[in-house]
Each structure stands twice: as C-alpha cells, then as structure tokens.
Amino acid sequence: MMSVLRPLDKLPSLNTATILLVGTEDALLQQLADSMLKEDCASELKVHLAKSLPLPSSVNRPRIDLIVFVVNLHSKYSLQNTEESLRHVDASFFLGKVCFLATGAGQESHCSIHRHTVVKLAHTYQSPLLYCDLEVEGFRATMAQRLVRVLQICAGHVPGVSALNLLSLLRSSEGPSLEDL
Amino acid sequence: MDETVAEFIKRTILKIPMNELTTILKAWDFLSENQLQTVNFRQRKESVVQHLIHLCEEKRASLNDAALLDIIYTQFHQHQKVWDVFQMSKGPGEDVDLFDMKQFKNSFKKILQRALKNVTVSFRETEENAVWIRIAWGTQYTKPNQYKPTYVVYYSQTPYAFKSSSTLRRNTPLLGQALTIASKHHQIVKMDLRSRYLDSLKAIVFKQYNQTFETHNSTTPLQERSLGLDINMDSRITHENIVEKQRVQRITQETFGDYPQPQLEFAQYKLETKFKSDLNGSILAEREEPLRCLIKFSSPHLLEALKSLAPAGIADAPLSPLLTCIPNKRKNYFKIRDK
Numbered sequence: 362m363m364s365v366l367r368p369l370d371k372l373p374s375l376n377t378a379t380i381l382l383v384g385t386e387d388a389l390l391q392q393l394a395d396s397m398l399k400e401d402c403a404s405e406l407k408v409h410l411a412k413s414l415p416l417p418s419s420v421n422r423p424r425i426d427l428i429v430f431v432v433n434l435h436s437k438y439s440l441q442n443t444e445e446s447l448r449h450v451d452a453s454f455f456l457g458k459v460c461f462l463a464t465g466a467g468q469e470s471h472c473s474i475h476r477h478t479v480v481k482l483a484h485t486y487q488s489p490l491l492y493c494d495l496e497v498e499g500f501r502a503t504m505a506q507r508l509v510r511v512l513q514i515c516a517g518h519v520p521g522v523s524a525l526n527l528l529s530l531l532r533s534s535e536g537p538s539l540e541d542l
Numbered sequence: 543m544d545e546t547v548a549e550f551i552k553r554t555i556l557k558i559p560m561n562e563l564t565t566i567l568k569a570w571d572f573l574s575e576n577q578l579q580t581v582n583f584r585q586r587k588e589s590v591v592q593h594l595i596h597l598c599e600e601k602r603a604s605l606n607d608a609a610l611l612d613i614i615y616t617q618f619h620q621h622q623k624v625w626d627v628f629q630m631s632k633g634p635g636e637d638v639d640l641f642d643m644k645q646f647k648n649s650f651k652k653i654l655q656r657a658l659k660n661v662t663v664s665f666r667e668t669e670e671n672a673v674w675i676r677i678a679w680g681t682q683y684t685k686p687n688q689y690k691p692t693y694v695v696y697y698s699q700t701p702y703a704f705k706s707s708s709t710l711r712r713n714t715p716l717l718g719q720a721l722t723i724a725s726k727h728h729q730i731v732k733m734d735l736r737s738r739y740l741d742s743l744k745a746i747v748f749k750q751y752n753q754t755f756e757t758h759n760s761t762t763p764l765q766e767r768s769l770g771l772d773i774n775m776d777s778r779i780t781h782e783n784i785v786e787k788q789r790v791q792r793i794t795q796e797t798f799g800d801y802p803q804p805q806l807e808f809a810q811y812k813l814e815t816k817f818k819s820d821l822n823g824s825i826l827a828e829r830e831e832p833l834r835c836l837i838k839f840s841s842p843h844l845l846e847a848l849k850s851l852a853p854a855g856i857a858d859a860p861l862s863p864l865l866t867c868i869p870n871k872r873k874n875y876f877k878i879r880d881k
Contacts, residue, residue: 384855385855385856388854394779398779408779409779409782410779410783412855419782422780
C-alpha cells in the first residue's frame with residue numbers, strides 16, 4: 362500500500378513547526394538542518410530528514426508543514442529520486458507547502474542536470490524553486506534563515522499570512538513564464 | 543672520481559629536499575660521521591651540494607655507490623614511480639629450494655650482463671627478505687643511461703616482484719627472464735594491478751589489508767560507533783530513514799570492513815560487450831560485433847571513495863561487485879566480455 366503525505370491529516374502541536382527535507386545526500390540535509398536550528402525562532406522547530414518518499418509509517422510523526430526537495434544538480438540520481446518521491450505527496454501540499462531547493466549550481470562543470478530541467482519541474486508542481494550551494498556555509502545560513510520564515514508561515518504562525526498567500530506573492534513577482542523563455 | 547659519476551651523484555643530491563638530506567645521507571652510510579659534521583647544512587643548497595661532492599671525491603665514490611644513493615632516494619620517494627606487479631610460478635613438480643640471496647644476485651646480474659654487455663645492476667636488501675634492484679640500461683654499443691633506471695622490489699620468500707613502469711619497455715622481457723631464472727622459477731606473469739603506492743600493492747598482494755587493529759573503540763557496538771558520528775544529538779532532528787541508514791552501514795561494513803583501505807589511484811574496465819537495449823529495432827541493438835568501451839575511475843584514494851559512496855547517498859548499496867572485488871581479486875584492470 363503506497364502511503365501518501367497529506368498536509369492536514371494530523372492535528373498541529375502547540376507552537377510547533379515541522380519541516381521535512383527530502384534528498385539523497387544525508388550530509389547536506391544534516392548541515393541545512395543544523396543551520397536552521399541555529400536561527401532564533403519564536404516557534405518550536407522540528408526537522409525531519411528523509412532520503413526519499415514514501416516515509417516509513419509512523420504514528421509519532423508530527424504534522425508536516427513544509428516539504429523541501431533538495432536536488433543536487435551534480436547528480437542525475439538526485440533528480441530521479443526527487444521525481445519518484447513527488448508521486449507520494451498529496452496534491453493539496455502543493456498549495457504553498459512544497460518548495461524545491463537546487464544545490465551545486467556554483468560548480469557548473471560538475472552539473473549533470475540542466476537548470477532548465479529543475480525550472481520545469483518546479484513549474485509543473487506550481488512550487489517555488491530556490492537556489493543555494495548548501496556546501497557554502499554563508500549561503501547555507503542565509504537559506505536556512507529564509508526557510509525558517511517560510512516554515513513559520515506554512516505552520517500558520519504568522520498572523521495574516523498563509524502558505525497560499527505566500528505562494529501567490531512569489532508567483533506574481535516571477536519573471537516571464539516558462540513558455541516565453 | 544669519474545666525471546659522469548660526480549654528475550650523477552650531484553643530480554641525485556639536488557633532487558633530495560633539504561629536510562630529508564641528513565636522513566638520506568645517513569642511510570647511505572658512505573660519507574663518515576666526521577665528514578658529515580664538516581658540512582654546514584644551513585647554507586644555500588648549491589653550496590651544500592658542492593661540499594658533499596667534494597667529500598665524495600675524497601672518498602673516491604664509485605658508480606655503485608652512486609647507484610646505491612639513487613636506490614635510497616627512490617625508497618624515500620616511492621610514490622614518484624608507478625609500480626606494476628609480477629607473479630612467478632614454479633614448474634610442476636619442482637622443489638622449493640632454499641633461497642640464497644648471494645646466488646640470486648650473482649645469477650641475476652650475470653644474465654643481464656651476458657645479454658646486454660652494458661648494464662649497471664645494484665642491490666639493496668631491506669627487511670622482510672626483500673631486495674631492491676636498480677638496473678640502468680645500455681646496449682651492446684652504448685653506456686647505461688643512469689637517469690632512466692628500472693627498479694624491481696623482489697620479496698624473496700614469495701613469488702612476487704614489483705617493478706617500476708618505465709618507458710624503455712623493450713627490456714621488460716629480458717628483465718622478467720633474469721628475475722625468473724635467478725630466483726629459480728619457471729614462469730613470470732604480469733598481474734592486472736598497478737599503483738603508485740607500493741605499500742598498498744603489498745597489502746593487496748599479500749592479503750594483509752584486512753587486519754582490524756584492536757583499539758579502544760573496538761568494544762563499542764558497531765551501530766553506535768558508525769552512526770554516532772552521523773546522527774546529530776539534537777532531538778529536534780529526526781532521521782526518517784534510520785533503518786535504511788543502518789542497512790547501508792551494515793552492507794558497507796560487510797563489503798569494505800572496518801580497516802583503512804589500500805590506496806589505489808584508479809580502476810580501469812575495458813568492455814567488449816554487445817549493446818543491450820530495451821528498445822526494439824535500435825540500430826545499436828542489431829549490431830553483431832561487441833562495442834568497445836573503456837571506463838576509468840580515478841581518485842586520490844579510490845577504495846575509500848567507493849566505500850563512502852553509499853553512506854553519502856550518492857549510490858545505492860550494495861555497490862557493483864566489479865568495483866568491490868578489486869582488493870580481493872588483486873586487480874584494478876578488468877576486461878569484460880559477454881559470457
């Protein structure tokens with residue numbers, strides 16, 4: 362039986378915001394998690410790390426507020442893993458609670474995935490695409506900060522702003538659409 | 543002292559880094575303590591070298607002394623050469639004779655000298671019943687070239703010898719013959735194994751790489767030890783795939799062991815296989831002849847890199863046996879054909 366992640370199948374815990382990072386390279390996810398947890402945050406943060414979806418079944422897992430798919434542009438395996446994992450995410454997650462994070466763009470000679478491919482993937486799933494070389498401490502810290510803010514919004518901890526609000530905000534500030542490129 | 547010998551010694555000493563100079567000169571044991579004490583090693587290198595040459599002249603250094611210095615330099619800088627591995631075998635029913643080092647050296651030298659007339663052969667014995675052989679090659683009409691020697695390290699209690707790769711390949715059969723006959727073997731074969739790291743080649747060939755050393759960590763259960771480094775103790779982080787991580791760790795440990803891997807720089811696979819495709823009617827699939835293709839994996843430390851692939855999430859565990867069999871099969875050159 363294939364298990365699908367749904368955004369509202371559990372009750373939220375008090376003041377808790379949970380992010381799920383999905384990616385093949387555990388070390389990168391771990392580093393990003395550490396950076397996020399260093400941030401000052403009014404909410405209680407929880408980070409779950411997974412290599413792929415579906416997740417092993419567990420009753421104790423908190424409600425997931427935001428999923429970030431980490432794609433390493435140096436690895437076709439990483440992209441393939443992301444594409445397969447996406448099938449196990451319920452459609453309602455894509456209303457602002459999913460985003461893609463592409464790492465490795467800085468070392469262009471090592472990239473085996475074209476930027477266009479991830480752009481298209483993010484566009485297909487109507488979700489934002491962020492770029493960050495996670496191996497660079499400074500970039501990672503900035504991205505961690507940003508993700509914490511997005512997470513708080515997705516968890517409903519920021520009054521007046523919902524995940525869907527944020528999504529439409531990001532979309533309207535986007536450049537020309539994919540077809541125009 | 544011959545001018546060519548002086549030049550040879552000078553060039554050898556110039557190669558030696560200043561911080562190794564006293565160590566190597568002491569190992570050479572040609573210049574006496576008293577002589578060495580007269581040298582001011584804090585001078586500029588050229589002055590030090592000049593002084594040393596002068597002392598060598600005083601002591602009338604011979605070509606053999608110079609060759610010995612070259613051997614010692616190479617022993618300290620083994621990684622500058624690429625080493626091939628040769629395996630010898632005795633004929634069927636041949637007795638295992640007691641090895642006589644003196645007889646071996648004489649026999650080896652004679653065989654080369656008879657064939658080439660102009661050849662410089664020098665020996666230096668080391669521990670583990672090994673002998674380093676240096677050969678400078680000449681021809682019937684030309685003097686030996688001291689600057690392009692071949693080195694052979696022969697472990698006399700084993701059928702194995704390690705030879706430095708050289709560009710003068712035409713002498714390899716003769717060298718093989720000399721080695722085989724002098725060591726009372728019947729046949730010599732080149733193994734598909736090659737690296738700059740002589741110690742690692744030894745460990746692989748003599749199957750000594752899989753010793754787990756007893757350390758204070760060995761009493762900690764494996765799980766804790768290997769995962770302790772990975773899992774953040776922060777309780778706010780949850781690893782969803784802990785079972786999978788453990789599986790990968792276990793498989794990696796079963797395949798590669800707990801010990802440090804021998805150091806190799808590459809693995810090369812020569813494929814001669816027919817093209818296999820799921821698509822019907824593909825032009826390549828209809829081809830009768832096998833496709834030829836060469837795949838080379840390079841790394842400063844190939845086996846450690848392969849070991850870390852699955853735990854890093856870059857590849858699935860278990861890895862292909864073609865990669866993991868390298869130390870066990872004692873090969874890093876493979877030819878793959880369809881069965």
